[in-house]
Amino acid sequence: MPDVISLPQQQVPVVASCDVLVVGGGAAGISAAIAAARQGADVVLVERYGYLGGLASGGLIVLLLTLDDGDGRQVVAGQCQELVERLAARGACFYPPAGEWGARDEGLIAGYRRWGLVWGSGPHRVRYSVAYDPEELKYVATTWVGEAGVRLMLHRWASDVVFELERPHGRPAGRLSHVVFTSKAGRQAVRAAQVIDASGDGDIFALAGEAYDSERVHPWLWFRMAGVRAPDERASEASSHGDRDAFAFRTLNPGQALLPWGAAERIARRIDATDPDDLTFAEVECRRMVMDEVDRLRAQAPGFEQAYLTDVALTLGITESRRLRGAHVLAREEVDHVFPDAIASTGHWTKYGAVYHIPYRSLLPLRASNLLAAGRCISVDHRVHHATKEIPACFATGEAAGIAAAQALRSGRAVQDIDVPALQSALRRAGAWLPDLTCGE
Ligand SMILES: Cc1cc2nc3c(=O)[nH]c(=O)nc-3n(C[C@H](O)[C@H](O)[C@H](O)COP(=O)(O)OP(=O)(O)OC[C@H]3O[C@@H](n4cnc5c(N)ncnc54)[C@H](O)[C@@H]3O)c2cc1C
Structure with missing residues (x-):
C-alpha cells in the first residue's frame, strides 16, 4: 500500500481567460504565442521561470542549428528568420552570409567550426546556423511577445488540467477547459479555448491523458x-x-x-x-x-x-523526455517525404541534404480536441527527434501550432478538423518555408 495523503477539496481562482493558452516560454512557446496573437487571438503565455527562452537561453544552448538543408537552401524561415533579424539588429548574433551556405571551402568551415556551427562527420559544407547571446535572446523574446500583444504570466508551474469528456468512446474524446498552475500565490487556473503544450517535456498532454513515449x-x-x-x-x-x-x-x-x-x-x-x-x-x-x-x-x-x-546554465540540458504519440509519428524512414499536410521542415544538424517535412498530424493528440503540441515534444520517433528538437525546428512547429490554434478558434472546429491547406497558406503568408506540396503523395 503506497504511503499517501488526501487533500481537502479546494476552490481554485480562475485568474485569466483567453483564446489561446501557451504553456512554456521556450523557443516553441515564444513562436506559438506570437503566431497566434498575430492571427488576432487573445493569447496568454505561461512560463514556470522568470525569463523566456527555455533551453535556448537558460540552458545556454546558444546555437541555432540549422536553418538550411546542408545543400545551401534555407528550409526554416518565418519567425525563426525574424528572430535572427531581431538579434542581428542588436549586434547579438553571428552567422555565415547567404552567399557562403553550402560552400565546401575548408578555410571557411574551420572558421565556423570555432563558433560551434559545424557538426557531424564530413565532408562538410557551410551551414546556415547562428551563434547568439542568451541574455539578448531573453530581452528580444520578451519585447517581441509584448509587441504582439501576448499576455505574459511568469513564475507559474502547470500542475493540473481540467479535461471535459465529450465523447467517451470517440476521438477526440473531449477538451481541456482549464490549466491549473502552482505559484507563490497558491494554485491558479487559466481558462482557455485552445491550449498549446510547449513545455518541452509534454507536461500538458501527459496531464491530459494523451499517449506518449519517454526517453532517458x-x-x-x-x-x-x-x-x-x-x-x-x-x-x-x-x-x-x-x-x-x-x-x-x-x-x-x-x-x-x-x-x-x-x-x-x-x-x-x-x-x-x-x-x-x-x-x-x-x-x-x-x-x-x-x-x-x-x-x-x-x-x-x-x-x-x-x-x-x-x-x-540555469537549467539542465535535457535533449529528450516525453514525445507525444499523436496522429502521426514521424519516422526516420520518412526523411525527405513531403506529406500533404506538411506545416514545417527542418534539415539535420549532423547530416547534409536530409530534410524532414513535419506533418500537421505530428502536432495533434488523439484525445483532446483543443490541444496541440509544439517544440521538442512533438510526435516523432527517437531518431527524427534529433532533428526536430533543434531550436529552428521548434520555432517552426511553434509557429504552425499558433496559427492552427487561432484557426480552430475562428472556425469553431476541433484541431483535428481544421482546414490544413488554409493553415499552410497562412504559414506561407507569414513567411514560413514550406516544401512544394505537389511533390508528395
Ligand atoms: C545539450 C543540448 C544541446 C543542444 N544543442 C543544440 C544546438 O546546438 N542547437 C540547437 O538548435 N538546438 C540544440 N539543442 C536542442 C534545443 O536546445 C531544444 O530542444 C529546444 O531549445 C527546445 O525548445 P522547446 O521550446 O521545445 O523546449 P524548452 O526550451 O525546454 O522550453 C520549454 C519551456 O517550458 C517551461 N516549462 C516546462 N514545464 C513547464 C510547466 N509545467 N509549467 C510552465 N512552464 C513549463 C520551461 O521552463 C521552458 O521555458 C540542444 C539541446 C540540449 C539539451
Missing part, C-alpha cells in the same frame, strides 16, 4: 568562461579527433568561450527528466563535473590559465 538521457550542463586567451583560435580541427579542449567555442563576447562539454557521457547514468529525484541527482553531479572541468581546463588547457567561470 544523459543530462548536460553548458557553461561559459571568460579570460580565455585567444578563444577564437582554440576550437580547432582537433575536435574531430575527440579532443575535449577543442569544444571551447567562440562567443560574441571577446575572451569568452562557450563550453558544451559539461557532464554528458561521463555521468554515471541516464535520467528521466520528468522525475524530480533524477533531476536532483543530475543537478548535483553535473555541477560537480562542471567545476572539475573548469579546474582541469585551467590546469591543462593552453589559453585557459587565467580563465574564470562566468555562468553555468
Whole structure:
C-alpha cells in the first residue's frame, strides 16, 4: 500500500481567460504565442521561470542549428528568420552570409567550426546556423511577445488540467477547459479555448491523458568562461579527433568561450527528466563535473590559465523526455517525404541534404480536441527527434501550432478538423518555408 495523503477539496481562482493558452516560454512557446496573437487571438503565455527562452537561453544552448538543408537552401524561415533579424539588429548574433551556405571551402568551415556551427562527420559544407547571446535572446523574446500583444504570466508551474469528456468512446474524446498552475500565490487556473503544450517535456498532454513515449538521457550542463586567451583560435580541427579542449567555442563576447562539454557521457547514468529525484541527482553531479572541468581546463588547457567561470546554465540540458504519440509519428524512414499536410521542415544538424517535412498530424493528440503540441515534444520517433528538437525546428512547429490554434478558434472546429491547406497558406503568408506540396503523395 503506497504511503499517501488526501487533500481537502479546494476552490481554485480562475485568474485569466483567453483564446489561446501557451504553456512554456521556450523557443516553441515564444513562436506559438506570437503566431497566434498575430492571427488576432487573445493569447496568454505561461512560463514556470522568470525569463523566456527555455533551453535556448537558460540552458545556454546558444546555437541555432540549422536553418538550411546542408545543400545551401534555407528550409526554416518565418519567425525563426525574424528572430535572427531581431538579434542581428542588436549586434547579438553571428552567422555565415547567404552567399557562403553550402560552400565546401575548408578555410571557411574551420572558421565556423570555432563558433560551434559545424557538426557531424564530413565532408562538410557551410551551414546556415547562428551563434547568439542568451541574455539578448531573453530581452528580444520578451519585447517581441509584448509587441504582439501576448499576455505574459511568469513564475507559474502547470500542475493540473481540467479535461471535459465529450465523447467517451470517440476521438477526440473531449477538451481541456482549464490549466491549473502552482505559484507563490497558491494554485491558479487559466481558462482557455485552445491550449498549446510547449513545455518541452509534454507536461500538458501527459496531464491530459494523451499517449506518449519517454526517453532517458544523459543530462548536460553548458557553461561559459571568460579570460580565455585567444578563444577564437582554440576550437580547432582537433575536435574531430575527440579532443575535449577543442569544444571551447567562440562567443560574441571577446575572451569568452562557450563550453558544451559539461557532464554528458561521463555521468554515471541516464535520467528521466520528468522525475524530480533524477533531476536532483543530475543537478548535483553535473555541477560537480562542471567545476572539475573548469579546474582541469585551467590546469591543462593552453589559453585557459587565467580563465574564470562566468555562468553555468540555469537549467539542465535535457535533449529528450516525453514525445507525444499523436496522429502521426514521424519516422526516420520518412526523411525527405513531403506529406500533404506538411506545416514545417527542418534539415539535420549532423547530416547534409536530409530534410524532414513535419506533418500537421505530428502536432495533434488523439484525445483532446483543443490541444496541440509544439517544440521538442512533438510526435516523432527517437531518431527524427534529433532533428526536430533543434531550436529552428521548434520555432517552426511553434509557429504552425499558433496559427492552427487561432484557426480552430475562428472556425469553431476541433484541431483535428481544421482546414490544413488554409493553415499552410497562412504559414506561407507569414513567411514560413514550406516544401512544394505537389511533390508528395
Ligand atoms: C545539450 C543540448 C544541446 C543542444 N544543442 C543544440 C544546438 O546546438 N542547437 C540547437 O538548435 N538546438 C540544440 N539543442 C536542442 C534545443 O536546445 C531544444 O530542444 C529546444 O531549445 C527546445 O525548445 P522547446 O521550446 O521545445 O523546449 P524548452 O526550451 O525546454 O522550453 C520549454 C519551456 O517550458 C517551461 N516549462 C516546462 N514545464 C513547464 C510547466 N509545467 N509549467 C510552465 N512552464 C513549463 C520551461 O521552463 C521552458 O521555458 C540542444 C539541446 C540540449 C539539451
